[in-house]
Amino acid sequence: MITLKNFIGGELCDPAHGNYLDNYNPSIGEVYAQIPDSSQEDLHAAVNAANAAFPMWSQLPIGERSKHLMKLADLIEANLDQLAAAESQDNGKPVSLARKVDIPRAAANFRFFAAAIVNDGTSAHIMEGQAVNYTRRAPLGVVGCISPWNLPLYLLTWKIAPALATGNCVIAKPSEVTPYTAHLLGELVQEAGIPAGVLNILHGRGAGIGQMLVDHADIKAISFTGGTSTGKVIARSAAEQFKKVSLELGGKNPVLVFDDCEFEEAVATSVRSAFTNQGEICLCGSRIFVQESIYNEFKEAFVSKVQKLKVGDPNTTVDMGPLVSREHLQKVKNHVDQAKKQGATILTGGEKIERKGYYFEPTVIEGMDEYCAINQEEVFGPVVTLVPFRDEADAIAKANSTVYGLAAVIWTNDLKCAHRVAHQIQSGIIWVNCWMLRDLRTPFGGMKASGVGREGGEEALRFFTEPQNICIKL
CATH class of the missing domain: 3.40.309.10 (Aldehyde Dehydrogenase; Chain A, domain 2)
Incomplete structure (x- = not known):
């Protein structure tokens, strides 16, 4: 029996209240792991860790942030076999598919956005003889990333990577149905030397810790992939706080x-x-x-x-x-x-x-x-x-x-x-x-009930930042 842990402030830790959920191996229909059923106390600890890390991480030179993410991509690739086996055990997908698609794509997500930030640029607008305007894109602060069970590490990293690249700190909530590779990602974040509190991972039910994450006043944005009905709940909750949301929802x-x-x-x-x-x-x-x-x-x-x-x-x-x-x-x-x-x-x-x-x-x-x-x-x-x-x-x-x-x-x-x-x-x-x-590089997302906003490339970099225009008189 495997016991998974939360990842808060750079440390793997037990849930504050000591409560756990059963996690099943779908290929045999049996419990193989216990996962934290996180509480408000766990969220409070993660938010404090992320807030403490944000000033340092957001002001770190872009090249240094890029190196951290590249190192994490290298470690994902180096642990391909372990991660693929865990993904298959958790989700039921053929291990060959996880080896070929899911885990390589998780590494590619970090590598892509690590490269994107060092090749990004800013805009300047000159008012002849009067002023120069330049636009900076500032990180939001602490953001929440909630991912589904079908492509667990693939889609979790698709959200985490651009958020970290742009200088935000992240509290990630993987699906309680498929949490194993998120737990292993925490171990790799430690090994990569990413500063404590930059990435935090909380396990538990969507209606529990997931909703608490959406509702928390210090969480500046929510990136969610999952069902349309859940997306509606998140949209309503976020709207009350004028919180940014990116919702990648269902499809037919x-x-x-x-x-x-x-x-x-x-x-x-x-x-x-x-x-x-x-x-x-x-x-x-x-x-x-x-x-x-x-x-x-x-x-x-x-x-x-x-x-x-x-x-x-x-x-x-x-x-x-x-x-x-x-x-x-x-x-x-x-x-x-x-x-x-x-x-x-x-x-x-x-x-x-x-x-x-x-x-x-x-x-x-x-x-x-x-x-x-x-x-x-x-x-x-x-x-x-x-x-x-x-x-x-x-x-x-x-x-x-x-x-x-x-x-x-x-x-x-x-x-x-x-x-x-x-x-x-x-x-x-x-x-x-x-x-x-x-x-x-292309925008990813749907119309109608399939979602709000777009992920990928420039769209993701824009979502996790706030444009700020600075006008300097000549």
Whole structure:
């Protein structure tokens, strides 16, 4: 049994009240760790440590802050195997996926923003014969970063890195479902020599320590990734204090497959975009709309590939591991059962896998229009629907038929069509003839109920700073 600790003021420490939560290994459905159930006292200690560290950290030369973050990136890479194993044990994802994607991306996040701050510039505006104005971007102070369970270290570092790079001190709250790599990150922060109090990590329930973090008057901004319903609660709480928020929320992403696409590539990539990480990625394509003229051909090829996906122990060579928790497994099953009752046709899958752990079959559904529940609600699992469309206008209408607007994929060899359709889809991210190609310089985030604000590149640097104009008379 592993006992995780909070990371406050540069030290790994027990929760103030001595309360812990069970943490489960989803591949076997058993408790393997105890995690702190943090309290107001723990938050108070973390805020004090961060406030004490802020003057020094914010005034540290940019080059020195950059070196600290580069060192942390090096240590993440050096501990790739340990971190990947921990991520798989905690989340259920294949360890091969964690080794290839999650942990390298966590290192890349620190490396990217460490480089960004030393290459950033400021603006100056000259009033001829009168004055010079220059704009500085000042760090906010102590900020809160709350991350989800699906890409635990990947998304936690995506928030922490720009916040630290711009001179803020951070209190991070990882998901209570997947806290292990955040605990290990605290150990690496110690080893990297990052000053005490600059980064603090508190474990516990979202409705508990997470809400306390959002409500605390000394927390100047909240960066949150998670469910839309939780995002609404955070937005309301933050609004009362005029606190900055960045909310990366749910998605119900469309994939539009036109009849002039590169067929084999469209099929293979659509399978990957639907079932990578058990479909537990906010960017997964869960609604696949296919032009009528190739619908049956696409369906046959797609289902055939899905049926060949291997589901099993994430420590072995598999395409999918278990879902993250018993509760989430039941949620996914309930969505599929509801679709069956409403007349959906299950082309493959649709059931729990009877074995130890939280496994669900990769599932393909057809026979439902774009307004049914399975095409409107975020399932966040290995479930995808197939729906035919007539023409561009029909495809666009179907793509835009949900409250979400995070990402979309367009498959066509007609460049003009790609531009026309992309400009009319209400999504923050559009991939054409690809999926999950990510340039860290680009803005990341969604429209409508998929969020507020953008992460990544200059957008992240701006979010974690406040512009201040200084006018000097000539």
